[in-house]
Amino acid sequence: MRRTGTTRRGALTATGALALGAVLTGCGGDDGATGGGRPARAVPERTERTLRERAVRDGALLLARYDLVAGAHPATAAGLAPLRAAVAEHGRALAPPRAEDAPEKGAPKDAPPADPGPVPADPKAAVKELATAERRRADAHAEALLTAGPELARLLASVAAAAAAHAYLLTELAEETAA
Structure with a gap:
């Protein structure tokens, strides 16, 4: 009997297709236009840097969470x-x-990420928390697309799709994990 519903393979295929679509949508000539012939919107360098720094900081916090759960x-x-x-x-x-050049006056230089907090004693709950964190990361990257320039937007879309796939896989892993 064939299983119905979403499978890992189906979810990963859909995620890969979304990521590929996001990358290919931005591919084109060097005429400075985005898909549809609209001119690429100029995004201040400071905005791009802020979006990147926030994404890296959130990713470092997630890495710390992964390490804590695995430990x-x-x-x-x-x-x-x-x-x-x-x-x-x-x-x-x-x-x-x-x-x-040096960072702007008053700007923190590689600020450490926030404390990831305690890990649940139940392995299933700990992995589910990771899935929730990955969903939040996917949502945050998708929201950042609205203010990012074309190149960064394509990268954020790809990472958001990967984070969504991670959330799905972590949810499946949590179900397979013995309490």
């Missing part, structure tokens, strides 16, 4: 490792380019 519940470590590695890659891709 507290070693049985989940193997399932979390590839997702954690992807989150680390997203952080490297989103990192703002290093400016030759």
